[in-house]
Amino acid sequence: MSRNIYDIDPAGNVLCTYNGESQESLRAHQTKLPPLHALLNAFLPAGYPHSVHPDYLPYQTYDSLQAFFSSISSLLANRAVLEGLGVGDASSSPTAALILKIASDTIARFATILFAHRLGTAIEPECKSFRFLADLLNDAAQLLDLVMPAMVERYGLKMVVVVGSGVLRSWCGVAAGASKASLSAHFVTRGSSLGELNAKEASQETVVSLLGMLVGSLVVKEVQDRQVVWVLMVGLLGVHLLMNYWGVRSVRCRTLNRQRATMVVRSWLENGKVLGPEEVRKRESILQLRTGFGRMASKSGEYTGTCEFGTYGDVKALKGWKGGYHGYEFETEGYFMGICHRGGNFCMRIALKEEEEEGQEKKTSTDARANSPLEAWFDAVSHAYHFDSALKDGLESHYENEVPLLGYTSEEQKGTVFAALAAAGWDLETNALETRSPVRVRVGDGKKVPIPSEKDLIRQSQVSKKD
Numbered sequence: 001m002s003r004n005i006y007d008i009d010p011a012g013n014v015l016c017t018y019n020g021e022s023q024e025s026l027r028a029h030q031t032k033l034p035p036l037h038a039l040l041n042a043f044l045p046a047g048y049p050h051s052v053h054p055d056y057l058p059y060q061t062y063d064s065l066q067a068f069f070s071s072i073s074s075l076l077a078n079r080a081v082l083e084g085l086g087v088g089d090a091s092s093s094p095t096a097a098l099i100l101k102i103a104s105d106t107i108a109r110f111a112t113i114l115f116a117h118r119l120g121t122a123i124e125p126e127c128k129s130f131r132f133l134a135d136l137l138n139d140a141a142q143l144l145d146l147v148m149p150a151m152v153e154r155y156g157l158k159m160v161v162v163v164g165s166g167v168l169r170s171w172c173g174v175a176a177g178a179s180k181a182s183l184s185a186h187f188v189t190r191g192s193s194l195g196e197l198n199a200k201e202a203s204q205e206t207v208v209s210l211l212g213m214l215v216g217s218l219v220v221k222e223v224q225d226r227q228v229v230w231v232l233m234v235g236l237l238g239v240h241l242l243m244n245y246w247g248v249r250s251v252r253c254r255t256l257n258r259q260r261a262t263m264v265v266r267s268w269l270e271n272g273k274v275l276g277p278e279e280v281r282k283r284e285s286i287l288q289l290r291t292g293f294g295r296m297a298s299k300s301g302e303y304t305g306t307c308e309f310g311t312y313g314d315v316k317a318l319k320g321w322k323g324g325y326h327g328y329e330f331e332t333e334g335y336f337m338g339i340c341h342r343g344g345n346f347c348m349r350i351a352l353k354e355e356e357e358e359g360q361e362k363k364t365s366t367d368a369r370a371n372s373p374l375e376a377w378f379d380a381v382s383h384a385y386h387f388d389s390a391l392k393d394g395l396e397s398h399y400e401n402e403v404p405l406l407g408y409t410s411e412e413q414k415g416t417v418f419a420a421l422a423a424a425g426w427d428l429e430t431n432a433l434e435t436r437s438p439v440r441v442r443v444g445d446g447k448k449v450p451i452p453s454e455k456d457l458i459r460q461s462q463v464s465k466k467d
Helices: 035-041 056-084 094-123 127-146 155-187 194-222 226-249 258-271 277-283 312-319 373-385 395-401 411-423 454-466
Strands: 003-008 014-020 027-030 255-257 295-297 304-309 326-331 335-342 345-353 427-432
Touching (some): 056 155, 056 194, 094 155, 127 226, 155 194, 255 258, 258 277, 258 373, 304 373, 312 335
Parallel strands (some): 255 427
Antiparallel strands (some): 003 014, 014 027, 326 335
16 A cells, blocks of 8 residues: 655645655655745745744845845945045054044943943833834944044044944944844744744845945945935935835734833723734834833823833822922722823823732733733823823822723723733733833832742751650
């Protein structure tokens, strides 16, 4: 009886076929791949397209195009730097150029540390915005490099330009590296390899950069006039930023950061509809970082403000603001919330309570947990949404007495909404709402009871027997 056995790859493609009458007589027939298909396998993740999410290809296409144009513009910028440092000028000092290089590298490294310290925790939740910001910083650095030839006789200004360019590039390096790592993790599906995807992406960038350098070499050779260089540079950087913008816009993130969570909650409050990742992708803003950092508005839009996670001190501070501000403080099972407002502006702060380890049942990702950042943000958006009605009789009395009349969401309703969010494709396990190092409020004596070790339990049992 004849039988067939197949070797298949992660995508289900047949690599080799074995057929014959018995195990001993099986013959192997290797599947021949078309040359183009075999070439693409060297640059695409194993098992493509099943090993990555559908938005991988459009993002990588735009990312490759922006890298191509960036390679050309970087050659023009590097030539300007060399001219500014005095390459080809017999009167220029190599020592002065070396000092400029040392000063630029030194300050840039300190700038790298400062940028990572202040914004490092915000990059992953806002990876799309920071990915675009990285290229903005890089392009600004290249424009600064073009000014270098005009600073040949002005050493002080040359120092400022070189250091400024170095700082911008250092910030670009941190933002680009961290945001690309988050995006790579987003593209990987279960069972595929993040390391292999990053390696293939490096291969893609290598080929694109080589092509860009070849074309850029011709451009640098032919274009010498400074005005033409500036016009060409502006055009290249414009196309570069456009490609990068389209690239990050094509990414369909499944984590709920502040902007996406606000959009989803407002949509549910307004019409009872739960938006999916694809619908939110089309609506979210990439250019305005402020939009992602806690911007909220009331139902009518008459009241606007911001919301941030912070400490209990931040919550208390809002109530003490002077200058016409009205402050209120609320406490729920899982968090403290402070709200202050004056006129059409309001400010909100949330301090999450520490999660109890003992005597608390573990809930699933679709449950509304009292001290989860997502539930606190859900309530904050609800407060902002109902600000028009809340201020009629005073925000504090409204919160205490009129909550059910104004449609605030119950715990059961939140659980239903969270289940609908999970069903729509959102990742509720990943906390993408806190853009600073998380702080939790411990209520009680300030001491956490340590979990006893096995040795402690044995020692306690021995002491009790002696007694």
